Every structure is written in structure tokens, then in C-alpha cells.
Amino acid sequence: MESFNKVGMTAKFVAYWRQYTDIPFAKDVAEYIGASEAIETFLGNNQITPDDISWYAPLFEIRYKSILEAIRRKGIKQVLELASGLSFRGLNMTRNPHISYVETDLEELTNEKAVLVSRLTQKYSLADYGNFRLTPADALDRNQLLSAIRHFHSDQPAAVISEGLFPYLTIHEMETVVMNIRDILTKFGGAWITPDFLLKGDSTRTFFQRRRAGEAIAKLTERQLHRTMFESEQQLFSFFDDFGLRAEVLNQADLVPVIVSIGVLKLPADIVEKAKQKLNLWVLTPAAK
Numbered sequence: 001m002e003s004f005n006k007v008g009m010t011a012k013f014v015a016y017w018r019q020y021t022d023i024p025f026a027k028d029v030a031e032y033i034g035a036s037e038a039i040e041t042f043l044g045n046n047q048i049t050p051d052d053i054s055w056y057a058p059l060f061e062i063r064y065k066s067i068l069e070a071i072r073r074k075g076i077k078q079v080l081e082l083a084s085g086l087s088f089r090g091l092n093m094t095r096n097p098h099i100s101y102v103e104t105d106l107e108e109l110t111n112e113k114a115v116l117v118s119r120l121t122q123k124y125s126l127a128d129y130g131n132f133r134l135t136p137a138d139a140l141d142r143n144q145l146l147s148a149i150r151h152f153h154s155d156q157p158a159a160v161i162s163e164g165l166f167p168y169l170t171i172h173e174m175e176t177v178v179m180n181i182r183d184i185l186t187k188f189g190g191a192w193i194t195p196d197f198l199l200k201g202d203s204t205r206t207f208f209q210r211r212r213a214g215e216a217i218a219k220l221t222e223r224q225l226h227r228t229m230f231e232s233e234q235q236l237f238s239f240f241d242d243f244g245l246r247a248e249v250l251n252q253a254d255l256v257p258v259i260v261s262i263g264v265l266k267l268p269a270d271i272v273e274k275a276k277q278k279l280n281l282w283v284l285t286p287a288a289k
């Protein structure tokens, strides 16, 4: 598990960039975990300044918001998030008492997150409708995942979310997680919503500093990012097909009209337009038998 726990630090990295957005709780969380100090030191040690890679903020903002919008459009009311890190979409969405949301991650990170949830709950006097759960679960462990959602209604569809997990996995680990998700969807129906697959040629790490940031994260996590890239959309569709999943592709940018961090960080207005083509959001559903 040690090798996965190192990936936990990347959750801080995402939390750092989210403080420049209007995503609920993001500023508090960045402050609580001391994200600025930790990440700016990490970047400095790798000869990178935050300005070099500030385009991460809109990319993470659009990713988070597009998933939120996709869940809303699907009308699904019970959600399991894998590897939710220091993202609090579940805590936010469960302000609606009709939504049931389970955020999972590895145990160490989940314990840290529980402290943050209780601080946020106190600060904002959040009502407890019993519909938000934070549960440790390794995405590779089917039983842990099933146990985390044992209270879900089996006659209602479920959404499974993964945001920023698959880039860290080997192909074998990917297959295990996909089988786990497929089993959950077979039981409940619903959809797996994920931006996690990068096609060859879609990498945004073309510039020196971007590559350098990727290399620094790989060194930190001891995991090579995106080592498993699919040659084409066709190859990815056929990978999903092998697991009995039918893929639909949405574009994240089409789902998110307002991106606050562009203004906050004074980034070029066309930054998303330029990256748009690569901002896929995959929606997977069990193929009809």
C-alpha cells in the first residue's frame, strides 16, 4: 500500500489549485492543509514557479465542475466516488438531502479528511442528513467498495466517479478497478463518470515546464503518470467493451460555462478553448445484454 499512499500527496496538489476557484470549501481546505506552503516548496525544489503551471487551476476547475454537471444531468441520486482525495463534491452535493454520496480513498488520507470534514461542518453549521459518508476503500478492493455502499438502494441507479486516479495505475490495476466498477454498475445500473483517460497525442505536457511538473510528480509518487495511454478512441472503446461497458464521450468545456480561476489568475481568456479538444469526460454504462 505504501506505493499508493505516496499518490496521496497529489491530492494536496489538486487542492492547492482549487483554491483559485469558486468550488465550495476549496479555499478553506487549502488553508487547513497548508497547501500553499507545501506545494510551493515542492515546486521550488523542482525549479518550477506556480506561475509556470497556473493553467492547472482552470483544468482542475473544469474537471470538477463537469463531473458535477454530468451527475446532475443523469439525474442519479446515489454516488460512489473512488480516490476522492481532498475533493469535497460529496459534502457539497449532500446539502441536498435527496442525494446520497460516499467519498472513498485510502485509509490514511481518509482519516486526514475526516478532520477537515468536521472543521467544515462546524464552520458552516452543516446539517447532518445522514446522506454523506466518508469511508476508506482501496479502489482495487471490490469488497471494500461494496461495503462502502452497502446502504445504497439496489433498485436505484448509482454513479461511480473517478477523477485523477487512473493516470497513476498500471494496466493490470486499471483492469481490476474497471471490473470492480462494472460489478457495481451491473448491480445498480447507472454510470461511471470519469475524465481519467488520455489518448496518445493528447498530452498537454508539451512545454518544458509542463513536462517538468509531470516528472516531479512521478518522482514524488514513484509512479509514472499516464504510462498506460490508449492509441485512439477506438482502442479505448474496445477496452471498455471487453468489460461490458458502453462509452459515451462528453466534452468537459461544454458542461461548464463559467470558469472563475481564469480571471482570478489573470490567465489568457482562450486557455480553455485551446485545450478543449482534449478535455474528454467519459460516461460508461453497462452494455445491454
Ligand SMILES: C[S@@+](CC[C@H](N)C(=O)[O-])C[C@H]1O[C@@H](n2cnc3c(N)ncnc32)[C@H](O)[C@@H]1O
Residues within 6 Å of the ligand: 004, 005, 007, 008, 009, 010, 011, 014, 015, 082, 083, 084, 085, 086, 087, 104, 105, 106, 109, 137, 138, 139, 140, 162, 163, 164, 165, 168
Ligand atoms: C490526484 S489525487 C485526486 C484526488 C481527487 N479525486 C481530486 O480530484 O482532488 C489521486 C488520489 O488517488 C488516491 N489513490 C491512489 N491509489 C488509490 C487506491 N488504490 N484506492 C483508492 N484511492 C487511491 C490518492 O490517495 C489520491 O487521493
